Amino acid sequence: MKLHVHPDYKYLTPLLRGIPNREYKCEKVFCNKRNIVELTTFLGRKYVIKRYKRPTLFNCLMYTFFRKSKARRAYDYALLLMERGINTPFPVAYIEEKKWGIFYTGYFISEYLPYSTLRDLKVADLSVEEYKRLAKDIISYTIELNDKKVLPLDFNPGNIFCYRKDNDRHWRFALTDINRMQFGKMVGFKDTMRAFDQFGITTDKIYKMMVEYSLQKNIDIDFAMFVFLFYRIRRRSVSVMKRKVRSVLH
Numbered sequence: 001m002k003l004h005v006h007p008d009y010k011y012l013t014p015l016l017r018g019i020p021n022r023e024y025k026c027e028k029v030f031c032n033k034r035n036i037v038e039l040t041t042f043l044g045r046k047y048v049i050k051r052y053k054r055p056t057l058f059n060c061l062m063y064t065f066f067r068k069s070k071a072r073r074a075y076d077y078a079l080l081l082m083e084r085g086i087n088t089p090f091p092v093a094y095i096e097e098k099k100w101g102i103f104y105t106g107y108f109i110s111e112y113l114p115y116s117t118l119r120d121l122k123v124a125d126l127s128v129e130e131y132k133r134l135a136k137d138i139i140s141y142t143i144e145l146n147d148k149k150v151l152p153l154d155f156n157p158g159n160i161f162c163y164r165k166d167n168d169r170h171w172r173f174a175l176t177d178i179n180r181m182q183f184g185k186m187v188g189f190k191d192t193m194r195a196f197d198q199f200g201i202t203t204d205k206i207y208k209m210m211v212e213y214s215l216q217k218n219i220d221i222d223f224a225m226f227v228f229l230f231y232r233i234r235r236r237s238v239s240v241m242k243r244k245v246r247s248v249l250h
Contacts, residue, residue, distance in 0.1 A: 046112035063103040071106030087174035118157035146187035
């Protein structure tokens with residue numbers, strides 16, 4: 001087993017070593033699908049433990065010899081985001097388990113952020129003005145990420161924490177589930193439109209979002225709408241095709 005602990009959390013090392021054997025108390029399960037995400041407490045502070053699903057044999061070999069594991073990437077990417085001033089749960093440690101010298105599974109441990117995601121936010125409880133502010137701020141946030149040469153590849157509402165501090169009218173955001181990202185290259189307009197499409201925005205709200213984006217970026221609204229809809233239609237066409245292929249194979 002490989003355990004890498006952030007220098008600020010070396011004192012937790014004995015407790016972290018017990019994670020693969022479940023030597024901790026699970027206080028809440030956030031997700032139990034492909035991966036398992038749980039809340040626990042160590043020495044009076046709350047942390048999140050994410051256990052990644054065991055990869056295919058091919059990927060196990062790739063993570064052993066050629067690529068960083070998802071747990072390692074989540075840890076490294078969190079540090080890169082913080083260097084760029086982008087909020088994300090502080091990375092505490094990552095664990096990589098091997099069997100017979102081959103990668104088996106990984107864990108990523110982070111600080112706990114007590115915020116709702118955009119997906120879980122109770123939009124119905126927001127006033128019209130609060131909702132407009134939220135929409136405007138998430139667009140500004142997306143532009144900020146792109147300007148800092150950060151492109152999240154899982155930029156969906158379930159991976160974005162949202163919150164406000166005290167009497168600040170602006171919304172703040174933090175990224176989670178960050179093991180799939182690109183850093184360092186210029187983020188193009190098309191990449192941004194693909195990112196917006198992951199929000200699952202309803203048709204009646206697309207135009208309003210594009211108007212706000214066009215105003216902030218000073219680009220043509222018709223062109224923005226065309227590119228956005230092009231990628232939405234292409235994504236849905238691919239999704240329909242995959243479903244048809246799966247139905248034929250089964």
